[in-house]
Structures are given as structure tokens and as C-alpha cells.
Amino acid sequence: MARLVINEEKKIGRIEPEVYGHFSEHLGRCIYEGIYVGENSEIPNVNGMRSDVVGALKELKVPVLRWPGGCFADEYHWKDGIGPRENRKKMINTHWGGVVEDNSFGTHEFMELCSQIGCTNYINGNLGSGTVQEMSEWVEYMTFNGVSPMADLRKENGREEPWTVDFFGVGNENWGCGGNMTPEHYANEYRRYQTYVRNYDKKHPIKKVCCGANVDDYYWTEGVLKTAFANTEDQFHGFMDYLSLHYYVHPEGWEIKGSATDFDDEVWYKTLNKALYMEELIQGHSAIMDQYDPEKKIGLSVDEWGSWYTCEPGTNPGFLYQQNTVRDALIAGITLNIFNKHCDRVKMAALAQMVNVLQAVLLTEGEQMIKTPTYHVMHMYRYHQGADLLQSAVTGIDNIGPEKWNVPKITESVSMDGDGVITVTLNNLSIEASEEIDIQFANKGHQLREAKIVTHPDMHAKNTFDAPKEVEERDFDGCNVSESGISFVMPKNSVVEIRVS
Numbered sequence: 059m060a061r062l063v064i065n066e067e068k069k070i071g072r073i074e075p076e077v078y079g080h081f082s083e084h085l086g087r088c089i090y091e092g093i094y095v096g097e098n099s100e101i102p103n104v105n106g107m108r109s110d111v112v113g114a115l116k117e118l119k120v121p122v123l124r125w126p127g128g129c130f131a132d133e134y135h136w137k138d139g140i141g142p143r144e145n146r147k148k149m150i151n152t153h154w155g156g157v158v159e160d161n162s163f164g165t166h167e168f169m170e171l172c173s174q175i176g177c178t179n180y181i182n183g184n185l186g187s188g189t190v191q192e193m194s195e196w197v198e199y200m201t202f203n204g205v206s207p208m209a210d211l212r213k214e215n216g217r218e219e220p221w222t223v224d225f226f227g228v229g230n231e232n233w234g235c236g237g238n239m240t241p242e243h244y245a246n247e248y249r250r251y252q253t254y255v256r257n258y259d260k261k262h263p264i265k266k267v268c269c270g271a272n273v274d275d276y277y278w279t280e281g282v283l284k285t286a287f288a289n290t291e292d293q294f295h296g297f298m299d300y301l302s303l304h305y306y307v308h309p310e311g312w313e314i315k316g317s318a319t320d321f322d323d324e325v326w327y328k329t330l331n332k333a334l335y336m337e338e339l340i341q342g343h344s345a346i347m348d349q350y351d352p353e354k355k356i357g358l359s360v361d362e363w364g365s366w367y368t369c370e371p372g373t374n375p376g377f378l379y380q381q382n383t384v385r386d387a388l389i390a391g392i393t394l395n396i397f398n399k400h401c402d403r404v405k406m407a408a409l410a411q412m413v414n415v416l417q418a419v420l421l422t423e424g425e426q427m428i429k430t431p432t433y434h435v436m437h438m439y440r441y442h443q444g445a446d447l448l449q450s451a452v453t454g455i456d457n458i459g460p461e462k463w464n465v466p467k468i469t470e471s472v473s474m475d476g477d478g479v480i481t482v483t484l485n486n487l488s489i490e491a492s493e494e495i496d497i498q499f500a501n502k503g504h505q506l507r508e509a510k511i512v513t514h515p516d517m518h519a520k521n522t523f524d525a526p527k528e529v530e531e532r533d534f535d536g537c538n539v540s541e542s543g544i545s546f547v548m549p550k551n552s553v554v555e556i557r558v559s
């Protein structure tokens with residue numbers, strides 16, 4: 059039996075809503091088809107945005123959306139994506155499938171999408187192949203409220219009022235697709251470019267994201283921070299609000315990756331073991347950040363995370379389209395619990411990617427849309443957004459799986475919202491056995507408000523366009539409530555959410 063002890067009196071810190079963020083790149087069928095179909099499409103839409111997709115994303119309470127990339131960001135020239143659509147430049151999307159990008163989805167469309175979803179925006183600028191002037195003018199175009207060349211251009215294009223820009227990334231993966239730079243070179247460029255990301259709206263300063271490491275590249279983190287902090291006053295904290303981190307789970311490594319749906323028991327545990335590696339990465343990068351930023355003013359933004367498998371047979375390999383199973387539900391549950399537990403440093407994150415790409419929450423085919431197992435987990439976890447992490451610990455569990463890919467059987471995190479409602483999220487990583495869970499609270503007399511579960515006896519289970527509801531969030535009926543706690547049997551392969559007041 060596993061015992062989960064929760065101390066409601068001990069609040070550890072706030073789980074920022076942005077930790078539950080998403081990422082949408084001009085890649086494959088994410089933006090085009092998945093989100094944007096154009097005003098003349100037969101698929102129901104509002105101003106070109108699919109109504110089914112926007113509706114599902116609103117239910118998810120998406121807090122922030124990152125755009126336009128990814129690798130695409132450092133080849134994107136924003137002026138190509140404004141003005142009358144028929145005049146917009148066409149380009150080849152060299153990174154992703156070599157298809158024609160007609161720029162029909164640009165700045166105005168992205169801002170419209172965020173307003174329909176009701177989320178904040180995270181725009182990723184082009185440092186790799188764009189100029190300082192180009193980046194600076196984009197910010198002016200979006201946010202300047204007055205007479206200026208870019209503000210006038212925005213008005214000519216039909217937008218009188220400036221928008222608010224919430225987060226701005228100064229380059230993406232500049233150690234790789236964003237220019238193959240050294241950390242010192244990038245950090246100097248970062249210092250220069252970010253200078254011209256001006257805060258025209260003093261009441262709403264733009265939060266700047268500096269490009270951080272790939273996986274365990276601690277050399278990058280150290281080099282970037284050393285240069286960014288050199289010869290500056292403390293209050294500039296390296297000119298950044300966030301430092302990013304990208305980490306994908308490839309069951310069989312970067313070259314082979316592995317199938318999304320066809321895997322054996324060993325690969326199940328291998329995959330989850332790799333998902334758990336996120337914890338070590340956060341600790342490693344945080345330890346370096348602590349040296350420069352002991353007060354933790356800079357957030358770690360894990361703004362690309364999730365599974366990355368071999369793409370679905372018969373699809374364009376450059377489109378990164380993959381299916382999503384119960385295994386992905388566990389990856390999401392495990393990772394989000396890790397983020398919650400590290401809320402002192404992890405202040406933003408973005409699952410890659412939102413629709414039709416990698417560990418997507420939604421898949422579309424023509425006018426059909428399905429929710430993936432990952433969607434349902436993110437939906438159950440939405441209550442953690444903006445809540446306070448509570449002290450909690452699980453005891454009495456064994457490590458399971460093959461020796462090389464050992465994982466703890468149960469992972470958890472617990473938070474309390476502003477109304478005092480407690481949300482507990484648990485994962486059972488075993489494909490062999492259920493687990494009896496005994497939750498004990500410090501205070502007595504809690505009332506059960508809700509219990510939900512995402513599970514399936516078959517670890518390969520997934521949703522398809524023919525069977526869209528195979529894996530979904532369901533009511534979980536097995537809870538026994540006592541004066542001091544709640545007990546239940548947690549099925550194998552499951553993610554559970556329990557709310558008490």
C-alpha cells in the first residue's frame with residue numbers, strides 16, 4: 059500500500075499558470091489545417107480559426123501560447139505575414155517538409171487566435187537570421203501606441219489599438235537550428251537584441267526569454283549566464299525574465315526515436331524513465347542558475363517538452379505527426395507533477411505541440427477533431443494553474459520495471475487553490491499492477507468534491523477518428539472517504555485527479 063501524506067499547512071510556492079502552456083509552430087498541420095482553415099473553409103470557423111479546436115482549447119484553460127517556432131522562428135520574417143493576404147510573400151518551409159508557406163497566418167491572425175482561446179501570447183523572435191532592426195520593429199508594430207512608422211503600418215492593416223505582448227523569446231535553439239552559436243556569442247547577441255525589445259507599454263512590460271539549453275547541455279547554461287551577467291548591476295538579472303530548456307523523450311534515442319503505438323513492456327518503462335529524467339535536468343540547470351540568480355528572479359521556461367516518436371507511417375516525415383496513447387498520458391502526468399514540485403524555478407513551460415504535431419492534445423482530419431489521452435490529462439491538471447504547491451510525500455512504494463529502466467510506481471503532486479480546494483494528481487506507472495493508495499491529510503474532515511481518471515487496461519490504447527473516446531477522462535468511483543483521508547485502488551496505467559475541500 060502507498061501512503062500519500064499531505065500537509066495543507068505547508069504551502070511551498072505558487073504554480074504559475076504558464077507552466078501549463080502550449081506551443082504552435084508553422085510545422086506540418088499544426089497551424090494550417092489544425093488551427094487555421096481560413097474564413098472561406100467549410101469547416102466551421104471564426105475569422106479562420108477552427109471552432110472545434112478553439113472550443114477544446116478553451117476547456118483546457120490554455121494560459122499561454124508560443125508561436126511561430128521552434129526552428130521556424132529563426133527563419134521567419136514577420137513583415138511577410140502582414141497586410142492583404144493575396145500580397146503576402148510565399149516561402150519554402152525549409153525545416154519542415156519543404157512545403158510552401160504562404161504566410162496567410164501571421165501576427166494579426168496569431169493575436170486573434172490568442173484572443174479567441176483567451177490566453178496570453180509568447181512570441182518568439184528571429185535572432186538567427188533576422189536583424190536587430192527587424193526584431194525591434196516587430197515589437198514597435200505590435201505594441202506602440204502613437205505615431206510611428208510601424209504603428210502606422212499596423213493601423214493601415216486594420217488594427218488601430220496596439221496589442222499587449224506578454225512574453226518574447228529572443229531566438230530559439232541558437233545552439234542549433236537558430237544559428238549554431240557558441241554560448242558566449244549567443245549571449246552577447248542576446249544582450250544586444252533584447253535592448254531593442256522596447257517596453258512601449260510601461261504598465262505591461264514584455265517578459266523576455268533567453269535561449270537556454272538542449273537537454274543536459276550545462277556548458278551552454280553556464281556560458282550564457284556568465285556572459286549575460288557580465289559587468290551588469292544586480293537588478294538587470296542578466297537582462298532576462300526566463301531562460302528556456304528543451305527536452306524531448308525519444309524512447310530509442312534521437313536517431314531511431316521509436317514507434318508511437320507499437321512498443322513492448324521494456325520500452326514502456328524505458329520511455330517513462332526518460333520522462334522522469336526531466337527532474338534531474340531541472341535540478342542541474344537550476345543549480346547553475348542559482349549561482350547567478352540566488353533569489354530565483356529568472357524563471358526556467360521548459361518551452362518545448364513531450365514525446366517525439368517516429369512519425370506515423372505514410373505521413374510526411376517533415377510533419378512530425380504522431381499518435382498518442384496511454385503511455386503519453388503518463389508522460390504528461392509525470393512531467394507536470396515534476397514541474398509542480400519545482401515551482402520555485404519552473405515558471406513557464408510549453409507542451410510540443412498543440413495540434414497534429416508531436417505530443418499533441420488535439421488531432422484533426424478534415425472536419426473531424428479528436429482529443430488525445432494527453433489532452434485529458436492536461437484537462438484534469440488544469441486546477442493546479444495558479445494554485446499553491448503543498449508539501450506532500452508518498453511512501454511505501456517500490457521501484458518497478460527492468461533494472462536499467464527502473465521507475466517509481468507512483469508519482470504525485472498536490473496544490474491548494476485560492477478557495478482552499480485541494481487538487482491531488484497521481485500516476486500509476488505500472489503496466490502490471492494496481493496500487494492501494496491511502497491519502498492522509500494533516501487536517502481532518504475534508505469533503506470529496508471530484509475524482510477523475512484517465513486509464514485503459516491496454517497500454518497501447520489510443521483515440522482514433524473511428525473510435526474517438528477509447529481513452530478519456532472519466533469519473534473515478536472507487537474513493538472511500540474517512541475523517542482523516544481518502545483511500546482507493548489505483549488501476550495500472552492510470553492518471554488520477556482528486557479534489558477535496
Ligand code: AHR
Binds near residue numbers: 128230231410411416
Ligand atoms: O518542436 C519541433 C522542433 O524541435 C522545434 O522546431 C525546435 O525548436 C526543436 O528542435
